[in-house]
Amino acid sequence: MNFEWMAWTPITAGFFITIVLILIGMTIWEIKSPCTERRGFLPMKTTRGDRLFIGLLGSAYIHLAWVGLTTFPVWVATVISVCFLVIIMRWG
Template sequence: MLSWMVWTTPVAVFFACIVVMLIGMTILEVRSPSVLRKGFLPIATTRGDRLFIGLMCAAWVNLAWLGLGEKMTAWLSLPEEPSVWISFVVSMLVLALVMRKG
């Protein structure tokens, strides 16, 4: 069923983190409903809104990293493409920023 996708360790960790975040946000929302607030995003958002926006940004960071991997190798004269673990860490930092300050 899922044979079309390349299930490497970084991909599995990325999706596992998303599942853990969704479970955590569900529990947090049940215990303490969120309220609208205004951060650096141009709209007032709830925790769920910021999670969705942050997850979209994380996906874009990872896709951009994968798409630019070969070009980065040439630009920076690297012996091999940069690790996808770097994009994972960067995407989680972006997600944390959006959740905290968005």
């Protein structure tokens, strides 16, 4: 069998390292300061982990839409995604 392997570029590695660091940071934060559910502008009560998941998923959709529908540079979508994630984490 011939398997195709993913080409790990520094950008790809940086992306996954960032996600792992965020998860480690959230775990430490949860251990030091357990959170309770709260209600923000999202239509449900959420914890920090819920908001992180929603923010990361939304960021992925922003990037997919950006790449599929525009010809602008991807770094613009990254800036929008980071802003989206910060808004979800803070006020979601």
